[in-house]
Amino acid sequence: MTTARSSERRSRRDAFVRRRARVLVGSTTVAIALGMLGALLAAPGDLGAITWAGVGLAWWGALGTLTVEALVLLVVGPRGAGRRER
């Protein structure tokens, strides 16, 4: 019985560590996407104002960043206990 309880507590730790790694990956992805958009806006020569398909690159970058944020939510967003975590 003691072994079973110890094993359960250890599996909680494993789940916590896996979850923390997954959250780190998701947060880093969002931070990188934001950083890339920031770099575009701060780039010399007003790079973000250059138009592509009629719209400024900054807006395409913003659209891309919002899409990445939504995808991160979908892929590594919060999950309940019922869903298996890898």
Added chain:
Amino acid sequence: MTPPTRVLRLSALLLSPAALLALGAWLLEDATRAPWPGVALAGGAVFVALLLANPGRLPIPGGVVELTSARWVDAGPSLVPLSLAQGVTAFLFVWAQLAAVRELAEMTDLWPPAVVVLVAVGLVMAASTDLSRELLVDAGAVVALAGLVVPVLAILLVTTPAWPRVWATVAARPRLTFPEGGAWTGEGAPVRARGATDVVLTFTEDQRVTVLAPGSGHLDSREGSRGRDVPADTELLLRPGDRLVVAPGTRVRFEPGRRIPGAPASGTDWVSPPESGGDGWSLAGLATTLALGALGIPGIHAGLGAGPRGARVAAGLVVAGAGLALLWGLYAAWLTPEIYVGGVAGVEVYELPGRVAALGPLAGPFRILALGGLAAGGVASALVVLGGVPRHLPGRSGGSRMPLIGAGAIGATVAAFSPVGPWAPLLTAFALAASSLAPAALLTRWSERVTPRSLGAGAAVGLLLFSGLTLAALWLHAGPADAPGPGRLAAALAWPALLALPANALVAWLRVSPPGASPGSPLADRLTELHRADHDATPRR
């Protein structure tokens, strides 16, 4: 059972009227950099969902103080800097929302300070009782989301949903001029300005302008000759460089086909303004403040909805809402260029439905829905944040309403009688939250070795740095010394979270307990409790 409307709270908090008004105003001034704050806020919502809600609901009302207390029963004096920061952040946030309410009230015939004080009294009364607070928050969040989504979708439907084409059209304008046949060139229209200050109209080309009765104005001529008063119903021929000063609400008639005073000279200037504040440090400071400050805003946990799916939906709504806020500004710039007259406060953007003739009889109701949504969002977000005001006073065992009343009363006073708009206090609230509260929110959830003392020390350092940098910036702003030019020092003064947040995290990390847990050892009970996905009660004390 948790109502589904709970998921709307995060969007009400992060896309509050104080933020939406600023996003709209920015887009009219600088098309290239305008998406940045909205995208950063959306990033903040994703961080909140990932870092605070994963894997399950965080059933703790309030903020970081309550979260820390849930993990350590005997946190004691370590909570003092966190409580102080949380209380001040809540006050600043409420001030920002009340300032937004004031700007909305300025569009009506009501006396704005009276409206602000009435709303503040209602907020404090509602925040004192759980039932009315919950009902008002949920109802306000629903109306706020409807006001943000429905009118703009209707406008897209009756004009064109092809926003890239709209963007290209606005960017290709050779000049921004008064259209033929509108109110501004016909019977005249009232010019408005933020606060009670006079409206200054600066002209860049020859134009015939009439100040209509019962108003009057003052003309400052470019040639430097002494200004002269302009009586009502006087037609003036203004030259480039002339400035016409009128009281807010004065009706003025402009000449069709002539440049709109206050507007960018052309579409090119809208895309790439001559004086854009877009250096890398400023952009990094704004993003750090908004995206990481969201983690420490009091009451943010209440916006995560019920369960993991609720948290994902809540954050997804903020991401979508940030995109819609951009469309509001874009379509306002396209359909109503004359809103630049008198300067842009942001409210004009959300009056757009009332000016779109294609909406027919729905134009009025959609305008009311948009403006009402902003007001309701302000009430909902302020109530959620007021729920995060620490209620325990030193020397008293039970909770007290005094902090709540104090936050509401001071917030109402400064919002009603100071000329400061909503964006400055909102940004300060996010900066303080990022500087002093965000690391504690993160570490309490995800660090095994962190202790209440390390969190308290980190928060104290963050709070001190934030206060010092903010006071230095205010002192320089007042003028006794030359403000530093663009660069790291100027960025540190303008964006204190850039320094205070890492310093806070570093101190908290350096003071953690020595490593004791081996990979095979169990997780601490209370940390386990915080990460249980299936419980729905406050962790036991």
